Amino acid sequence: MDIIAQQITRILNVGRCTIFLKDGQRKELWSKIAQGKGLEHTEIRLPLNGHSIVSLVARTGQSINITNAYEDERFSMAVDMVTDFHTKTLLAVPLKNNSGKVLGVFLVANRSDEKPFDKKDEGILLLLATLAASSIEVAKLYQDVHVAQLETIYRLAVTAEYRDQQDTRAHLKNISIISYLLALSLGLTKKQAELIKNASPLHDIGKVALADTILLKPGKLTPEEFEIMKSHTVYGGKILEGAHSKVLQVAHKMSLYHHEKWNGNGYPYGLKGEMIPLEARIIAVADVFDALCVSRVYKRAWKTDEAYNYILTEKGESFDPSVVVAFKRIYPSIRKLYAQTAADAELMQPVEETPEIVEPIKTVRKIRTAPKPPFSN
Template structure:
């Protein structure tokens, strides 16, 4: 801890420094020029400040006001030394940020008592600040660990569902990464992007309640089978029902809305335009694009160019035009996901 003393009188400075030295060996810096003292205060964080009131270039109140404008001096004890007794001066000093007052000429015992108390106060402030930093660090570490466990659980569920649906899990991983890129492209903030990235892999989790015969059927589904397949939406919603986790809330919105269409011709509710949650509108583009590019029991994989053209062609009918525009802007990064595993990992690191 260090002390700063500012007084335009060299004799007063010497007397104050000598008096403080009688009961404290802490570093002391003295200045007769308040402007020089302010400059020095930006270079070193003083823990106690004593400043005279009557000075030619800048009085003590103006000095205190300037000092308090620096973030690191918000809580530093500042003592104004003055021979003035006017109540208005002391009130103004208090409003400027003075912590205490010392009469001039000063009494050594009074000086010792006040400075000793203020040093103890400052020490307590610093210890509390250190404790707060330690708690904040521990909290952030615990939060990071919880986030990691949350991600692990989500991806375990998603990969289990992917295997159930007849693929290796690449589909859900690419859907998550494409959705993340589109979310960034439409301007969502980091927390929203992260939630979409973690929730997107669960978009078809309701298929766990659909029979293998239906999931693995090599041909097209008949009308009754289509209705049975569409049941994966309410099943998925039921699976996550009751969870208070934000990721579960976002995943539920995605499950419920990623088969809706911008023009209102989707299912299960026939929602249109902004009635469909933005998370679902984003994942709809990502899901359809990757599904087109993937082999399925009932179809061959389309080329990237064919699938890209289909997404563009369905802007304003199936898909939100803003999401398609973001898809187009992010196309180089999206295309790279299909040829470079490292690109997929780099995208995921944005979340």
């Protein structure tokens, strides 16, 4: 969309180019892309049923070409006033999908030669609007599939964890946040960290294959029963084996190897050190930390600092030393997260002020500079 807007600005040689998209839920049009003087970091929102030129084009599906904006009664100077811009000529065309449904509006203003927009300009803009419409539809389809995939993974994970834990959702949320921050702190890319975050809820998926008599046994497991309990890793591995999607490939490694230990004393295979996939070394720390912090019939909930100290003492034993170092770095954020959760549950434990660790993700907040609708563009 950015590239299309840049091309429009270049080909039509205009001072301003804005691409508005329909927000069906809020019944508004919002500026997905706004290029030109004063429009950077600006989000314009207009009511779909308003009297603005953009709203009219979106409702009627017809282009509007204005040769003298300030003399046209449909034009409002509101945006010009807040962005210190003088709109002279203006062309707005609808963005339609293959079936003719309007998805948004393309708006350009002020040809550099100060001439009005002509039929040729309108043709070019409509052509580029068609290209943009198909790219929006494809992007939306991808997004829908991605959301559906994540939701399926999450619900599958809840199914596995739900059998023996009441606080499943909190556990899955906590371990995915910890895994994500650990991955970033270890220097993995945001994309890799997101795969780890999204795959982590499936680490115990193999539990679905365990009998209730073992999984729900209130007392201590016999050595034979414990052997069976250990097999949830192998079952998890079998369930996710040969997966095509990247997220399930990561989940496969996590479910099969999350009980392996750095010193080789884990299960199911007794792998040592870097023979254990990194994804599993990460989830191992996240899973143990969160498990310690919650109460179970057989144990009280540990304070976060106690659980943290346990993770440190297991450096080089149960856990990869570099993951423990990363955990140390992110711990102030984790401590805050748990304190917040406890506060939400009115079970706040005393927490000292901790230094802030800033998650290395940057977000650009768009500022809304336009006045409240209705107004025309």
